[in-house]
Amino acid sequence: MIDYPTILDEIYLSLKSAVHRGTVASYIPELGKVNGKKFGIHLLTVSGDEYGVGDYKESFSIQSISKVLALTKALNFVGTELWKRVDVEPSGDPFNFLSLLEMERGIPRNPLINAGALVVSDILVSHFTNPKQDFLAFVRELAEDDTICYDEEVAKSEKQTGYRNAAAANLLKSFNNIYNDVDEVLDFYFYQCSISMNCKQLSRTFYNYANGGKGMSGKVFIAPSQAKRINAIMLTCGFYDEAGEFAFEVGLPGKSGVGGGIVALHPGNYCISVWSPGLNKKGNSLLGMQALEMFTTKTGISIF
Amino acid sequence: MIDYPTILDEIYLSLKSAVHRGTVASYIPELGKVNGKKFGIHLLTVSGDEYGVGDYKESFSIQSISKVLALTKALNFVGTELWKRVDVEPSGDPFNFLSLLEMERGIPRNPLINAGALVVSDILVSHFTNPKQDFLAFVRELAEDDTICYDEEVAKSEKQTGYRNAAAANLLKSFNNIYNDVDEVLDFYFYQCSISMNCKQLSRTFYNYANGGKGMSGKVFIAPSQAKRINAIMLTCGFYDEAGEFAFEVGLPGKSGVGGGIVALHPGNYCISVWSPGLNKKGNSLLGMQALEMFTTKTGISIF
Amino acid sequence: MIDYPTILDEIYLSLKSAVHRGTVASYIPELGKVNGKKFGIHLLTVSGDEYGVGDYKESFSIQSISKVLALTKALNFVGTELWKRVDVEPSGDPFNFLSLLEMERGIPRNPLINAGALVVSDILVSHFTNPKQDFLAFVRELAEDDTICYDEEVAKSEKQTGYRNAAAANLLKSFNNIYNDVDEVLDFYFYQCSISMNCKQLSRTFYNYANGGKGMSGKVFIAPSQAKRINAIMLTCGFYDEAGEFAFEVGLPGKSGVGGGIVALHPGNYCISVWSPGLNKKGNSLLGMQALEMFTTKTGISIF
């Protein structure tokens, strides 16, 4: 029997005063205001046990982590049709490079890079009645928590500086892989990324991926086979061009965001969320990566 | 003494009924309406002699040819500062590829590819009081012809479908190489490209580049050293990824547009304009390229 | 309790007469001689149970599958020093593209693409006394089978046509990432790839990766943490630019070769080998991919 509370405490103690904490993302001005000293971890087992340490109850911008949730809902709507518009291969490139997109005629490498997530957003804009409201409702349902909200300041801040995403969306449109108005899709996308959660809420939101698609209350959000495939995509594509490194060092499916959050999960076992705003050079939370590596080393179990 | 009229007649006769005339550009819907049978040539010597054949008095959309004029005015405004924001190397890539731009951190390869022309447009938007009016006034002055106008239908048509240019402009903005509002720059750019001229007007507009920067009435539009450099850029970069081929087969500085126009010039000698709407695979007027190749072969003179 | 024999029989029966079997690799002439009708599967559980169907006792050229074995031995020799010369990220490109290698200054994306495998070969050439003999001895030890041999005809055939590998090796050498003589490294590499095995031998050879680094007789070939990492690399990089697809559809670490073999494993559970010479467009065994997808669907278990 693994003693999770003790392990989390050890990790927290050994990292909380780390000097090298990476750099807080500042390309979205609003994100740059976050206190770089924050650090929290939360674990939720499939059987429902929970343990939190540090700032695990403090909200942060989940950013790209939201792409997994959007993908899940898009699969609910269109099923495997989605894979005609987005591939499932690792991109091997930083998260904001357009080159591959151009060479591959507007089919993004996978749904977790920005270009792919924009196509997913386009699908949601097409199928939701009130895209922003409906998406938030879906996330609240996943988390079983009605207090989760968009951070409008972050959404607006990103909108004003999101030129690369605007470039990607226009390029996708030029290849007919965005069906709705470019500005409408971008607006939805920036809101989607601006969702605020704390580590505890994040673990609960991702519980279903560790539990074959079923939420804590037993509600089925996605078929078991789809949950597996989303996990596979997280493993191969969840960490920009550090996906291989994460699989190699941590060995779990997961997803990071530039807000400094990372969620990872061991199918059938647990879901773990970490938050520390400082990022490494590849755009992933520096302490978050270290914490998860320590976690799988100390517990001695990984999917490999 | 070269008998230009006879040579033009010969070229016109041998090509006017050509079966293979390429494909009229349709990505801008309004351009797709043009009659593919049109074909005209006009020659203007530095001493002022003129000869026209075929549809040389019929107006067409000069499109990318306008980039040379915009570059000239931007050099008037900011001088060599311009070269900090745009390079002068051939791109070696089709006109609409963003990849290089990304790899080279937002510095377009040269001012005659779309990305470079967008930076030039940004400079004009910064320095003109009323950009659209003022640019048109400048072109009319170059041509000594006040009847030249924008084709608003073409400008609007391009605006509605110009997603690749919007992608490029946003990418440039993300690298801080667009200073004004993206939409304002794009709007100006689409108008700039929509200028309508006939072959005769086009020859007159480009007369100054064949005449060391001086227009027909003696007005100096640009210093001789600048005229030379613009000619050098036309030679190395004027024909998308067919620039080498054009230098190789024709051997003159020139610029083409997707409206099917091509203007070329022999410094100190003449300026020649050709128009035929059908394009070859690389986006240059098919008959236009053939006509100019025949012209330099028949006259036996080129800059090489 | 999963009934493996029945599942294997079902898969074998449903695929053995398949009409679309892909194309037998012919770029190595000797490989092109193989009978495209061959099809075999072999499963070996961690507890030692074995089941084989079809041509599972017939030998084939394991080709790129050998890269995992070479990597294992190189890690034995140099440990984590290896990661200074090769990265662990998915390549996102077909197996024979040199472009990335050039952009990344001679550091191959991962040890399972050709360029990375050449660096691994270079390490083995440096550390083995008699590279070819010693590597074969290592493989025989892994498989606990002294009958395994190189196929000299295949090695020679590849040597005579391996221009892309020669290009990669020379490029690596130009970046000082090959220490030995280029021809010596290539010669070793072609032999390494030419090893012949049948499905049964292949399962036995890869048993240790499913068993935390321990072979069938209990011998430790690699530390448990290294075994995990090799499994992670197989999952993210084992199938050229179809690695994401394989993780998505099959959900197991594995490695394919152009000889038509695929080996995959479920850590702690089993190792499975498939052979059918016809390849799909991405260079992986067509029936092999289908068989493994059916296998994880029917057994209902995967690492995700």
Place this chain on the structure above:
Amino acid sequence: MIDYPTILDEIYLSLKSAVHRGTVASYIPELGKVNGKKFGIHLLTVSGDEYGVGDYKESFSIQSISKVLALTKALNFVGTELWKRVDVEPSGDPFNFLSLLEMERGIPRNPLINAGALVVSDILVSHFTNPKQDFLAFVRELAEDDTICYDEEVAKSEKQTGYRNAAAANLLKSFNNIYNDVDEVLDFYFYQCSISMNCKQLSRTFYNYANGGKGMSGKVFIAPSQAKRINAIMLTCGFYDEAGEFAFEVGLPGKSGVGGGIVALHPGNYCISVWSPGLNKKGNSLLGMQALEMFTTKTGISIF
């Protein structure tokens, strides 16, 4: 009437003591031994007048300049068939990048980048009886000078370190665009590049390109139309990824080599050679570029 001697003297005086002289190429060890203080210029007019200053009688390795001579002979042998195996577009990339070659399926961008020159070498190896001897005889004939020789030390030095060229040749072979044995082609290529000349000999060798294909004694080496086209290729492709810059600043067709030599010409007027071993960041002689820029500025004539 332009006073060439005075202009050359002025340029020589103003540059000969320059502090920033670039870096002598050291990737070919033998080239690295050259004295970086050397500086010479030689001009030869079409009417036969000659002027030399500085070290214009000292021999240096012409390196890539030889590619123009090899191209000329290959055109003699196979005519326009050559253009099926090599394109004429500027490469837009540094001289040693293989990426484009791979993307363009083994058709080099132009005959003046290494990959293109290797295809040209392959043609010469196919058509000469004794490739090395026969090529040297051809160069001696162009220069009307039997003392010109290969520098065997340089050829051998390059052979031992020419891994990038070996990579390119093997890649070309993999696309079936090298017909002979790779090693034989490389050996010829390294000898071709090792030819030693002084500025005076270089001007004489290139006289024919300034004179419509006719050498000093009136012998026709190439048709006037071919000479023009070779000049066009020199202009668009003669300076690696600084071709646009050279056309822009100097405005003449020319070719540089990493030995620090540059030859340029004004068709119908003159041929000028400069040598200074220090290279700028793009691999062209730093003082050589400056000298030629000063020359066209002071004479006030260029092809543009």
